[in-house]
Amino acid sequence: MTSIKADRDLGFAPELDQPVPYMQRTRDWYLALGYGNPYVWAHYVDVPFTPLTRPLAETRLTFITTAAPYQPDKGPQGPGAPYNSAAKFYTVYSGATDRDHDLRIAHVGIDRIHTSMEDARCWFPLESLRAAVAAGRIGGLTRRFHGAPTNRSQQHTLDVDCPEILARCREDGAEAAVLVPNCPVCHQTLCLVARHLEANGIPTVVLGCAKDIVEYCGVPRFLFSDFPLGNACGRPHDPTSQAETLERGLGVLESAIGPRTTVQSPLRWSDDPDWKGDYCNIERRSPEEVAALRAEAEQARIVARELRAKELKAGGTA
Numbered sequence: 001m002t003s004i005k006a007d008r009d010l011g012f013a014p015e016l017d018q019p020v021p022y023m024q025r026t027r028d029w030y031l032a033l034g035y036g037n038p039y040v041w042a043h044y045v046d047v048p049f050t051p052l053t054r055p056l057a058e059t060r061l062t063f064i065t066t067a068a069p070y071q072p073d074k075g076p077q078g079p080g081a082p083y084n085s086a087a088k089f090y091t092v093y094s095g096a097t098d099r100d101h102d103l104r105i106a107h108v109g110i111d112r113i114h115t116s117m118e119d120a121r122c123w124f125p126l127e128s129l130r131a132a133v134a135a136g137r138i139g140g141l142t143r144r145f146h147g148a149p150t151n152r153s154q155q156h157t158l159d160v161d162c163p164e165i166l167a168r169c170r171e172d173g174a175e176a177a178v179l180v181p182n183c184p185v186c187h188q189t190l191c192l193v194a195r196h197l198e199a200n201g202i203p204t205v206v207l208g209c210a211k212d213i214v215e216y217c218g219v220p221r222f223l224f225s226d227f228p229l230g231n232a233c234g235r236p237h238d239p240t241s242q243a244e245t246l247e248r249g250l251g252v253l254e255s256a257i258g259p260r261t262t263v264q265s266p267l268r269w270s271d272d273p274d275w276k277g278d279y280c281n282i283e284r285r286s287p288e289e290v291a292a293l294r295a296e297a298e299q300a301r302i303v304a305r306e307l308r309a310k311e312l313k314a315g316g317t318a
Contacts, residue, residue, distance in 0.1 A: 047259035110230030
């Protein structure tokens with residue numbers, strides 16, 4: 001066995017410099033907070049695959065997000081906001097692609113240590129997609145994009161949300177779809193949506209940061225960006241990286257020849273990989289922090305449960 005010094009001398013990367021193990025981290029995190037029933041992640045062996053039927057320059061694209069419309073009456077949701085379960089949504093919504101939107105991600109478990117939520121283009125690629133249409137890279141956008149709720153219930157996602165998103169995509173004449181998740185459960189949700197779309201004839205590509213979750217579930221096409229959660233579309237305030245990320249995703253969409261195609265973006269968040277050790281790492285928290293986090297998680301769970309029951313009873317957002 002080589003020593004750490006010898007590893008460095010050989011030019012090896014630090015052990016920490018690999019994709020964050022989100023499934024294991026979240027399992028350990030919630031066990032430490034007192035939730036004794038570890039979450040079972042969606043996992044498939046077989047993966048559907050639908051090839052593009054014509055060039056992207058002639059294809060009408062839609063995109064699907066897990067970001068939430070800003071709700072001024074629901075507490076902090078902007079840059080630096082803490083996790084805010086009151087801002088969650090539980091039914092599919094749609095928005096027009098010919099106008100701008102204020103979508104935020106305070107309602108999900110993104111990396112709040114290493115990113116600030118200042119630049120929505122990191123998780124909502126409408127501006128980059130419009131530029132790709134203007135450049136002739138894609139044939140056009142559907143009249144709507146769609147918001148997928150991050151239900152922890154995989155059954156609800158499969159039975160309710162996936163068919164609803166498929167129906168809306170068909171109504172709009174979508175010929176392909178780009179899906180952009182944020183938190184760990186967001187990645188699972190949009191993997192399930194991608195699989196459903198693909199099984200029903202709509203080619204997809206997922207742009208995401210949680211490699212283990214996406215590959216464990218199994219999707220047709222995946223562009224992996226080794227960035228903190230919440231930055232699947234590129235670095236904040238860096239239009240070049242955002243455009244490059246979308247272009248690489250479109251390249252995966254048109255070049256994949258079979259399912260489980262993963263391409264890793266060469267872009268790096270930082271030369272120092274230590275940021276990868278922070279997300280949901282119980283070993284980096286003091287006993288006092290763990291106690292406070294346990295109380296916070298329980299309160300968030302209660303708020304989310306009440307909101308979900310109220311929204312589902314009201315029929316959700318159109």
